Amino acid sequence: MSALLKLKVLEEYLQDLVGFKRPKIQYEQYETPSHIAAVALHTIQVRFEALENRLVLDAGCGPGVLALGASLLGANLVTALDIDEDAIKIIMENIDDTETTNVEVIQTDFLNCNTYRWKNYFDTVLMNPPFGTKNNLGMDMKFLQMGLELSCDSVYSLHKSSTRSHIQKKVKEWNVRGEVIAELRYDLPATYKFHKQASRDIAVDLWRLKHPHT
Amino acid sequence: MKLITHNMLTSKCLKGVITGYPLAITATVVKVSEVEYNPEFISRIIPKLDWEVLWKAADSIGHNEGLPQTIDPKFEDNEEFLRKAHKVLLEVEVEEGYLTCPESGRQFPITKGIPNMLLTEAEVQ
Numbered sequence: 001m002s003a004l005l006k007l008k009v010l011e012e013y014l015q016d017l018v019g020f021k022r023p024k025i026q027y028e029q030y031e032t033p034s035h036i037a038a039v040a041l042h043t044i045q046v047r048f049e050a051l052e053n054r055l056v057l058d059a060g061c062g063p064g065v066l067a068l069g070a071s072l073l074g075a076n077l078v079t080a081l082d083i084d085e086d087a088i089k090i091i092m093e094n095i096d097d098t099e100t101t102n103v104e105v106i107q108t109d110f111l112n113c114n115t116y117r118w119k120n121y122f123d124t125v126l127m128n129p130p131f132g133t134k135n136n137l138g139m140d141m142k143f144l145q146m147g148l149e150l151s152c153d154s155v156y157s158l159h160k161s162s163t164r165s166h167i168q169k170k171v172k173e174w175n176v177r178g179e180v181i182a183e184l185r186y187d188l189p190a191t192y193k194f195h196k197q198a199s200r201d202i203a204v205d206l207w208r209l210k211h212p213h214t
Numbered sequence: 215m216k217l218i219t220h221n222m223l224t225s226k227c228l229k230g231v232i233t234g235y236p237l238a239i240t241a242t243v244v245k246v247s248e249v250e251y252n253p254e255f256i257s258r259i260i261p262k263l264d265w266e267v268l269w270k271a272a273d274s275i276g277h278n279e280g281l282p283q284t285i286d287p288k289f290e291d292n293e294e295f296l297r298k299a300h301k302v303l304l305e306v307e308v309e310e311g312y313l314t315c316p317e318s319g320r321q322f323p324i325t326k327g328i329p330n331m332l333l334t335e336a337e338v339q
Binding site: 055076079088092107109118121 | 215216218219221222223224225226227234235247248249250252254255259262264304326327328329330331332333338
């Protein structure tokens, strides 16, 4: 299996995108570093062919690193959702700069998306959800569940490795197949005031959750 | 907002609204931009759509592009049809305007091509 771009080239493209100007803690806005995004997307395409010629959703897209990366790797159409107006402005800037024509942006609350006609609609759902470990406990699990509801094939999601056993339990409970397909290190720069160190190395897992019937 | 996206949106999340579909489009600016034609994708996506809603939406903004109101059972082999469907689904975009909930009349603005579907807490079911 192959990808339209080499990993290094993909990463270079993603590096040029604009990031969050002023991240908001209420949405736990952390950027997906271009290296992590590139490795994740490349793995998703090369191992599972889940991006090229696929209908893709980026849930909680932020500046749109995953959405634009998926488009670069040949997705037919990418739908990118975010609740935050400032995030929407940045992804729009990135779409304009890269002259992308197949990323659709909607300002909406992803956790309320079961009211749209998207049930099992997307082939692939991508997300880097709020870690759900600060003030919004369990948010990451709500994102995963909604992702499963809207996908007909699989959900790819980034989570702190410290939550691995919890996700394993949930995967069983939801009756889906789940595996960690890559272990990554997230060099998180000090984004918020409560971060004491200048940056912190956090272990993250790239999860693949798959509906059992497909 | 492309019409493929419009086909999927509802206002069912509004308090008191039962189906909230389809949303009416009021477009003040429509643009048509070129998107790479991929017949396999168009053939695969059509069964997931509400065709009648797509046709009416396209017609309501003056871009039905000669698309038939009903789909031929063998549409996959009809190149002319697939090209028209491609244009209506992916190339016609509502840049400015709003969507209106058919039941409550609530309007959702579309600015720079992006529909804002956010509700206030008091509006949610």
